[in-house]
């Protein structure tokens with residue numbers, strides 16, 4: 001089985017992107033941490049990061065068979081209606097992650113169009129949030145999922 005790790009716009013530059021907000025952990029390090037958690041359940045990780053909403057939608061449409069997904073939509077949380085529609089049609093359970101506590105930030109980040117479709121949301125825990133989301137899926141997804 002596979003766990004999909006999907007990261008949206010501007011998350012490919014983690015490590016150097018506004019480190020005071022997003023920390024210094026790189027996306028490669030996050031991928032390794034998620035892979036470690038997934039391995040605990042015998043799952044492989046498929047990881048993708050795109051700046052464009054269309055590419056993210058393509059990945060979701062191609063991975064409807066995975067056991068679960070960890071998704072950081074980045075700024076598409078704010079008005080990514082196409083991404084939201086793709087997630088509405090995405091059957092596997094998935095968890096939304098935000099490195100920062102978006103509730104403690106600007107008002108335009110205080111609601112997410114995608115989060116209401118998620119099984120759960122992890123925010124404000126930095127890179128650790130990805131690991132915790134992945135571990136949660138390994139614990140929550142029933143055995144009869146592929």
Ligand code: DQA
Pocket residue numbers: 009010011072073074075076077097098099100101102109
């Ligand atoms: C983010 C929060 C978003 O509001 C922002 O646009 C991002 C990163 C986070 O992980 O904290 O790009 O998703």
